[in-house]
Amino acid sequence: MLVRKTRKIVNIWFVSIVIVVCILLLMLNSGIKILENTAGFIVLPFQRAGNAIINGVGSAFDSVFNSYAIKKENSQLKSEIDSLKAQLQIYSETAKENERLTELFGYLEEYPEYETILASVTAFSPDNWSMIIVVNKGSQHGVAPDMPVVAQGGLVGRVIEVSDNWSKIMTVIDSRSKIAAIVERSRDTGIVEGVVETGNFLGRCRMINMPFKPSIMPGDTILTSEAGGVFPKGLVIGRVSEVSQNRTGGDDFAIIVPSVDFAHLEDVLILKEK
């Protein structure tokens, strides 16, 4: 009985002291800090560990539960990227085509007396001694022989044969092609022909039948003249790359690099007189 009473008194005292200490500590600022630090020192490691465990387990659960959705989203995004890439490719092709056609149709403004027929190149001659191309427009579309043909850059050649839905075009570099021409700067006239001696090797043409001591030099632009009756005046044939002056009395001639890139020819315009 006495022991019980003593314990009760001790407990009351202990609690009272703790309360008094706590009140005293709370009354002092530094005391609060001590309490906070002590609490932090004891609790924080457990909190961190708990958080780490919960986060780890949670993310594992998340990844398990969300993997299907992520995979689905991933494949969706991949297919979107593919379709965007395809669209971009189409846009880029369309832009290139637009650029090409805009330049091509510039001829409409320069030659209002002509109407144009747009045609695509379908084939190139298979041998090394001629340069004839086939296009996908024929008499059905109003194409007729001897119509001039132009492309991005300048003159391609002329129509030599027409079928219902395709035509043959003899290009300026074909060894049988002959075109009346004029030098833009000096106004010297001559004839531009394909270089038969070399076939398609290097893909050049040359200007012959020039006046005595012509004023022609590398870099000069060669244009069509109306003399032949086939081509309108002023279509660009090419640029002079080399002039060969024959001192032994023979004819002078100039090697011409055509302004049209025949290796990458896709679309051409056939000029039809109105």
Place this chain on the structure above:
Amino acid sequence: MKILVTFVLILFNYVLQTTLINRLSIFGVVPDVGIAFIVSIAILNGVFSGGAAGFVYGLITGIFFGFSKASTVFYLFEYTAVGAIAGLLYPKTENKVFIRPMLFAGGGYLLKELIDIIPKLVLRIPVFTLPLLMILILGSLYTAVIMFPVHNLTERLHRFRFMRLENDTRIFLEK
């Protein structure tokens, strides 16, 4: 069936030659996939088939690219000649390496180009030696290289039943 398949392949080779192959030129020199195919047919089937394949290929090329009737006939003649001569000269002995068909394709190209030059010589049109040599050497080498896949595929195709003749004893079928 065999004739039909060969005809379709001739058309395919013609389209390939006039579209893709022409864009793969080196210094303006293009190989001739048509020659490669005709020589391949001649090697596998003999002089008559080679000549016939050359005739059809030459006719199609002439129709589309002949400048006149004479040049159409000229195309026809040169391809027929290449096919027939390749079929005539190709030894009927077993040959496991591809060198011989490749040599024949290169030779076929040379023959075709030389036939091309004959009218220029007759008409006294000057032809520069260097470009001519480049066309002959580069073109025949290029055609010989192209012969490898062409002959390989043609030979594989000829192993199918529909491309065989009755009692077919051709050497390449024994490999």
